[in-house]
Amino acid sequence: MSSNQKMFKNQSTQTTKDDINKYDSNLQSKIQDSGCGNCKAHALWDDDWQNILIPCASCAEENNYLWNGEECLGVSGISASEHREQTPEEFVWIIKNLIQPRFKGDEKEFNEYIDRLPTNVRDLFNSY
């Protein structure tokens, strides 16, 4: 019998308390490994907490607003409480009210920030 078969044979189909504890510690380390406090608190994870489905807004930004090959605006304060990705409208509100003031009138830097936004968000921002 190979060691693989042995391992398989020893696996119980019944979930024991030990399994749950092991699962919880795996889950904990997985979340710790993600390294982002916002994602730990607010990201949308898949059912077994293995992968982030929608990251936090700052991780989405760092990833050029792409996640799993699709445009992604991330989870922000407003949408976090509803466990969903933020909408372009919510994002534009946050840009105007929270992000823009952080640039303290530095128009060049703020314009560079705006240039990096997904086109639909940038267009919406410019239409206000």
Ligand SMILES: [Zn+2]
């Ligand atoms: Zn994050």
